[in-house]
Amino acid sequence: MARRVGIYTRISRDDEGEALGVARQQQDCERLADLRSWQAVKVYEDNDVSAFKRNVVREEFELMLKDLRAGLIDGIVAYDLDRLARQPRDLERLIEIYDERPRLEFATVTNDINIGTPDGRTMARIMVAFANKSSHDASRRIQRKHLELAQQGKDSGGPAPYGWQKDDRTKVDPEAAKAIREAQREILAGVRIGTIRTRWQEQGLGNPRAGTKRMAHHHVEHILTNPRLVGYRTYHGEILYGEDGQPVRGEWEPINTLDEWEAVCAAIAERKQKHPGKMLARKYLLSGIARCGLCKTKIRGQVNQKWQPGSKAARFTYQCSVVNGGCGKVGRVGDPVDKLIAQLVLEEQRARAAVTEVPFDQRWPKDAELEQVNEDIAQLVEAERSKQITVATLLQLLPAKERERDELKLERARFYKEQKQAEAKGEARNMTVDEFLALPVERQQEIVLHSLSAVIIHPAGRGRRKFDPSLIEPVWR
Ligand SMILES: [Zn+2]
Structure with missing residues (x-):
């Protein structure tokens, strides 16, 4: 051996x-x-x-x-x-x-x-x-x-990070920048990094040099959250601050605005908190959303063993399963259920959007407050430098101000994250059912969960072959 x-x-x-x-x-x-x-x-x-x-x-x-x-x-x-x-x-x-x-x-x-x-x-x-x-x-x-x-804001050497041109690290590579922004929008809409990684690998995106098969999860995460995207210079992976307390700006073209970048970072950080460790990939749209009409247990999708590409057999079914604590008596062919739910949800979201249009371009209302805190900090530091106050005094006053600043920044990130998330989800309403079904499954689920809290699949009786939409009951939020 x-x-x-x-x-x-x-x-x-x-x-x-x-x-x-x-x-x-x-x-x-x-x-x-x-x-x-x-x-x-x-x-x-x-x-x-x-x-x-x-x-x-x-x-x-x-x-x-x-x-x-x-x-x-x-x-x-x-x-x-x-x-x-x-x-x-x-x-x-x-x-x-x-x-x-x-x-x-x-x-x-x-x-x-x-x-x-x-x-x-x-x-x-x-x-x-x-x-x-x-x-x-x-x-x-x-x-x-x-x-x-x-x-000095000088760039470090070496090959250009993804997003910038290979022969000139200061210039944005438009194609790569577009891919990054698109992936960021997906993240805000609920898509997992793993899904983006798989798609990027298939499309040959994400790596400045072609021919590399594998891309690590953290590598994709780094590309999407790199402080360099907003022009911040990092040093050993940390944002570098100048003597004025402001982040040092690099000499290259940024790809994100500050609020775009903060929103993505906040979304990824929050998801990590919510789902520590690896999340199980959900393969079917209504896994965990559908419930059995008889016993009300959550129903999962199950691959149909007989299915092959091109065959007429059902690709998968939603099946109440004894293994998951259900009665095992209700099941339905999966694809028509997904299609029906997609139709209903998209219609509902179009109708709702017509009534309440959310303003997406609102600014965070506390910009001035944050600026004031930053100024206070700079003044404190300057006062110590010019010997108006002692180091001891500075260190007494500084932590509270810094905490205030960090809290405000977090609040700002959350504000823009929620705004961008609403924006990304709002795009759903203009989609066709086919476009919707072509999205990554977790994105589809986000959109569905926006409108529905569950889908109840009622028993169809024995021997019935034709799909009956009236037996699929959406539970609206
Ligand atoms: Zn059941």
Whole structure:
């Protein structure tokens, strides 16, 4: 039986072409595993973290150690020792496991070191010790330089982030910017990042260089929430503030207005809070919305095993199921139900829109208040600098003001988020049923839940073949 190995990849914050770097590391590792006739069973991918910074938890690295210890994998393939362990501490923890389980495999793409052997361990320790020192020195030097440039609003080097032109990072790439804005509108309308990721992958969007198969979830999230979109300069992933307390502005063209960007960030943050961890993809429009007419249990969609593309059999059914605590007596072919509900909901939303048109271009009413707080903060900082007040006084007064500012900013983000969400949902009313059914399922569900709280599917009796719309009862909100 082939030995089962895990592949470890890592990209540091300074490599801008993120997903691409990881994809290449992974490919090279897979090739190496192939050469040794090992089976690569799992990929551990840490991102945006610097292995030589202390106190940074590399979640996937930790998971890999656990799997290794538990015997889920029989070894590791990494791109190089640097990526795997720059801290001697990490290397020692790894070696400890190789001690416990002597037959483990080990390989890196760039050097021929095997920490499974005593010689290999000595070599690895020396290499990591040197790398650790030089990266500290180098990092201090480079950091100072980077910070200097960042404070001037200068762009960092490297390949252009998605959204800007490849040969000129200061200019917006109109196609990419359009894709970003469209995805952001979808996010506000309730579409999951995973859905956008799948679509982008199919369309070859989202990555500045073509040919990369895989795009990580967080990579897509980063593209859609990057402070760079509003022209903010970041430093180590954080928005950089100038001496005046204002965010440093970069020298490139922005893609979003501040309220657009804040709305998207707020929507994603809120959804994370509501749904920690992975959400189950809902495959059918009325899963969890439809209820059984007999027992009132929630009904889910079920794929029809006999269905094949082109066949006349039903693609899926809504079925009351004993497994989910239902009576199991009510079921209906899925597609006509979806179509009927789509029709009814779109009609209802058109009718309602005619009565109450929401104004979408309203400004947040507290702009002046926020500006005042920002000014207060700037004055306090200035007062300390010119020795009118002491540092102690400044630190006494500042936190309250900062809290006030942060609360106002949060409020502003929520305001625009709700406005944009209403706007994005409002678009539904001009859709045809077919256009509606072509949307991602979670977007369809958002629209449906806007009008309906449930759909009751009444029993159809035995032997009845034709779909009877009168047995489908929408429950309006
Ligand atoms: Zn039932």
